[in-house]
Amino acid sequence: MIPFMIIVITSALLFVLALKYIITSDSGPYQKSSFQKIAHKLKLGVVLERSNGQRARGSIQSHGVDLFIENRTEGQIVRLHLSLPTHLEYGLEISLESTLSSLSKKMGMHDVQLHHSAFDEQFLIKGKNELGIIGLLDNQSRQLLMGLRKHFPELSSCHIHGSDLFINLKGPHFNHAYLQRLLQYSIKLSKHLRRSTPLETMLTENIVSDPELEVRKQNLRLLLQNFEHTAELSTLLQQIMSNRRENIELRFEAAATLGEEGFPYLHAFMNEAPGTLAEKVIRALARTGKPEVLPIIRDGLATYKFLFCMTAEILGEFRDRESVPLLIAARQNLDQQKQLLALAQVLGKIGDGRAQDCLISLLNENDQEVRTAAIIALGKTGSVNAVEPLWKIAQASKVPALKSAAQESITTIQARHGPGEKGWLSMPHPHPTTGSLSLGDDHTTGAVSLDENLGKNEDPDGKKKE
Secondary structure, eight states: OHHHHHHHHHHHHHHHHHHHHHHHSTTOTTOHHHHHHHHHHTTOOEEEEETTEEEEEEEETTEEEEEEEEEETTEEEEEEEEEOSSOOGGGOEEEEOOHHHHHHHHTTOOOOOOSOHHHHHHEEEEOSOHHHHHHHSOHHHHHHHHHHHHHOTTEEEEEEETTEEEEEEEESOOOHHHHHHHHHHHHHHHHHHTOOOOHHHHHHHHHHHOSOHHHHHHHHHHHHHHSOOOHHHHHHHHHHHHOTTSOHHHHHHHHHTSGGGGHHHHHHHHHHSOSHHHHHHHHHHHHHOOGGGHHHHHHHHHHOGGGHHHHHHHHHHTTOGGGHHHHHHHGGGOOSHHHHHHHHHHHHHHTOGGGHHHHHHHTTOSOHHHHHHHHHHHHHHOOGGGHHHHHHHHHHOOOHHHHHHHHHHHHHHHHHHOSOOTTSEEOOOSSOSSOOEEEOOSSSSOOEEEOTTTTTTBOTTSOBOO
């Protein structure tokens, strides 16, 4: 019995000693001396005990450091608070994108977009000065922020605001080397975000060196919109535009914002990189509102059939009579309803009589919208020769909109050409109870006369009555 009791007591003592070793060992995740060792190696001077963990405070490279480690059965939660020496510029506030913030953005909450898709998806950016934030968050800043997730996968949250940087980690156990690396990384990020480079310089540097095209384009637009066009800026734009190894879209952005000086470059870009860039070039030129751009837009009309509708509309807005022969010549190559409609509308808007025969040919199209647009355009541009085809539609069509449009156009032609003279048109209101239409020709005899008896032997479809 006694040997058995000795064995039991000895076993109990060994268990207690082993448990004490585990608790007091540096390798034990829950031992306060382990935290003290971490604090000492991180050069943090004040160690505080808390019921749910330990806290250390100190200063490293002018940054106040507050490190709190909470021990849990499933591991540790680390909260690092870095007090920056100075406030961040522009009221910058950065946090990790979350499900809630993503939902808020979809519902219309605004945050600063840097046009770097990988970054914009990971971080929520706010601030008082969007222009300043875009200049400040250069490629190195973005890479450092994205590196938090890459190099510290246990990162659960990150928030930077004013003069504070808060980082939370959640994992099984963090040793002093890991936390030291996190601390040094955070200080490096803090220093870069607090650099005091002039905003104009930061934007310029981003244009020249950022690897993300959309970021460069955004910085270029903002630079041109918010700062004076100095000689240095003009030199930068010239270098971008003339460098054929440079991205064509960035060259386009530079030329599009330069004004008349950029027109020749835009014309060259339209031929150098056709397709969607040609459309951008034409729209950019149109926005200038200057007639000097019309030769380039006409070139686009003749070259790019797929841009016909857009180009025709722009030429119509300019009331460009020199484009009428090009528009008429394009008629034979147009086969889509929207293109024919655009043709009729632009010819009517320009109001040049040379378009009459082209518009009359559009009266034979099957699409009612195209025919209506051609009828209205003939009212604006047509001569007496347009009256007969319009009169036939007014008499024979079963479509009220076509009949009404034809009658109105006839009245408009009558008003424009005046009362009956030799070789001119004379007719009453298009809804008469009695009256007649006279079409004089260039001869003293042989004039065509369409009186009130016109159509007595025909129904509205042009068929003879029995």
